[in-house]
Amino acid sequence: MANGLFEKVLIANRGEIALRIHRACREMGIQTVAVHSTADADAMHVRLADESVCIGPPSARQSYLNIPAILSAASITGADAIHPGIGFMAENAQFAEMVEEHGFTFIGPTPDHIRMMGDKVVAKRSVAACGLPVVPGSDGPVEDLDAAIEVARSIGFPVLIKAAAGGGGKGMKVATSLDGMREAWHMARSEARAAFGNDQVYLEKYLGRPRHIEIQLLADLHGTVVHFGERDCSVQRRHQKVIEEAPSPALNASQRDYIGELAAKTTRQLGYRGLGTMEFLYEDGAFFFIEMNTRLQVEHTITEMITGVDLVREQIRVATGAPLGYDQSDIRFHGHAIECRINAEHPETFLPSPGRIDGYHAPGGLGIRIDSALYDGYVVPPYYDSLIAKLVVHGGTRNECLMRLRRALDEFVIDGINTSLPLHQMIVAQPDFLNGSYDIHWLEHLMSGEKP
Numbered sequence: 001m002a003n004g005l006f007e008k009v010l011i012a013n014r015g016e017i018a019l020r021i022h023r024a025c026r027e028m029g030i031q032t033v034a035v036h037s038t039a040d041a042d043a044m045h046v047r048l049a050d051e052s053v054c055i056g057p058p059s060a061r062q063s064y065l066n067i068p069a070i071l072s073a074a075s076i077t078g079a080d081a082i083h084p085g086i087g088f089m090a091e092n093a094q095f096a097e098m099v100e101e102h103g104f105t106f107i108g109p110t111p112d113h114i115r116m117m118g119d120k121v122v123a124k125r126s127v128a129a130c131g132l133p134v135v136p137g138s139d140g141p142v143e144d145l146d147a148a149i150e151v152a153r154s155i156g157f158p159v160l161i162k163a164a165a166g167g168g169g170k171g172m173k174v175a176t177s178l179d180g181m182r183e184a185w186h187m188a189r190s191e192a193r194a195a196f197g198n199d200q201v202y203l204e205k206y207l208g209r210p211r212h213i214e215i216q217l218l219a220d221l222h223g224t225v226v227h228f229g230e231r232d233c234s235v236q237r238r239h240q241k242v243i244e245e246a247p248s249p250a251l252n253a254s255q256r257d258y259i260g261e262l263a264a265k266t267t268r269q270l271g272y273r274g275l276g277t278m279e280f281l282y283e284d285g286a287f288f289f290i291e292m293n294t295r296l297q298v299e300h301t302i303t304e305m306i307t308g309v310d311l312v313r314e315q316i317r318v319a320t321g322a323p324l325g326y327d328q329s330d331i332r333f334h335g336h337a338i339e340c341r342i343n344a345e346h347p348e349t350f351l352p353s354p355g356r357i358d359g360y361h362a363p364g365g366l367g368i369r370i371d372s373a374l375y376d377g378y379v380v381p382p383y384y385d386s387l388i389a390k391l392v393v394h395g396g397t398r399n400e401c402l403m404r405l406r407r408a409l410d411e412f413v414i415d416g417i418n419t420s421l422p423l424h425q426m427i428v429a430q431p432d433f434l435n436g437s438y439d440i441h442w443l444e445h446l447m448s449g450e451k452p
């Protein structure tokens with residue numbers, strides 16, 4: 001580490017997020033090492049990195065999740081640190097531990113914090129002990145159906161049965177009455193077992209019309225914690241985010257300060273370090289913690305647009321041990337930002353649509369940012385996440401941002417495969433979206449033809 005910075009960072013990821021991390025490193029004068037599967041030999045992150053190492057065949061299990069291959073690539077290239085990106089190894093405590101054991105810096109929180117937040121039951125308990133409000137529910141994991149019924153009776157239907165190891169909306173089932181309990185219980189458990197190899201579940205009150213509001217946090221290794229305001233990620237399908245915006249149309253400045261400061265205080269109390277996001281459900285003026293993501297998030301871009309802070313640069317900087325060098329009063333918010341997640345999938349059936357891009361034109365102009373690893377002639381492989389581009393738009397006001405977003409969506413051309421561009425065009429034309437009056441169920445109601 002010369003000048004207190006890393007000289008070389010290995011990026012253990014692919015696609016747009018690998019590119020995003022490469023860009024931050026390049027601007028900091030840090031060399032980058034890309035790792036890739038054989039399916040990604042022509043990928044943009046491989047082309048742009050200073051060095052690249054092939055770590056296995058297309059299957060993620062044998063490449064991007066292959067710990068020995070990633071550590072060997074770091075060794076042979078002489079990297080100082082490993083950035084896990086999003087997904088794959090990003091929330092794997094054992095990986096973080098092994099990275100450090102092999103003498104590299106893991107750009108992320110401690111393995112203990114990853115473990116604490118990876119078990120959602122432990123996460124809820126830990127933050128509740130610091131005074132953060134959580135969704136009412138079972139006190140810990142629920143062992144059997146009878147116990148689940150007892151909890152459901154005491155908190156009242158509808159209830160949500162959730163996987164302790166959950167992620168990506170998997171292992172989550174609603175029971176609206178006693179009759180539905182048995183089926184929801186078995187479905188949640190078997191989905192959790194299949195997705196996470198762990199069928200432990202817990203119960204929460206199912207909120208009828210909440211918004212998903214999350215707080216971006218950053219902690220250095222010296223006890224300074226700041227928040228960068230909230231993101232509203234309520235436009236969802238199957239509990240997965242489709243569009244995010246910052247600030248939330250539902251919060252005023254004092255609500256923002258209240259939840260931001262509470263989340264920052266809790267982060268400090270937990271001794272957390274690095275970037276992290278606390279996620280809340282917000283209903284009738286009250287916030288309820290649901291989970292903390294111990295990594296960079298896809299939607300960090302909108303926070304960057306309204307604060308002017310490069311969060312990946314900050315994440316790398318604090319991982320070197322550098323103090324933040326600023327405090328909460330230095331963080332200012334300017335205007336409004338919205339992100340559309342563009343996936344390689346059919347806009348109505350949501351079936352994945354890999355294949356060759358045979359026409360590509362990205363929108364441009366003031367306030368437009370595209371985070372994508374696409375190029376004309378690129379072949380979207382069928383093996384990985386379907387996110388292919390993030391369209392991020394900034395405007396001085398929410399209205400300006402919306403007008404700009406609509407014209408940017410109209411300019412965007414991705415030919416050769418199906419994408420979710422038409423879905424986004426449909427959403428941004430909805431009066432409810434324009435008014436900012438939507439909750440986490442709104443998009444699904446809209447698409448099913450029910451009145452939201």
Ligand code: ADP
Pocket residue numbers: 135160166167168169170204205206207208210212236239240279281290291440
């Ligand atoms: P995951 O880790 O699988 O993403 P989360 O706990 O973050 O799971 O929840 C994902 C989404 O599921 C939330 O954004 C929200 O839309 C929905 N959800 C979670 N908990 C509840 C709840 N108690 N009531 C209603 N919806 C919920």
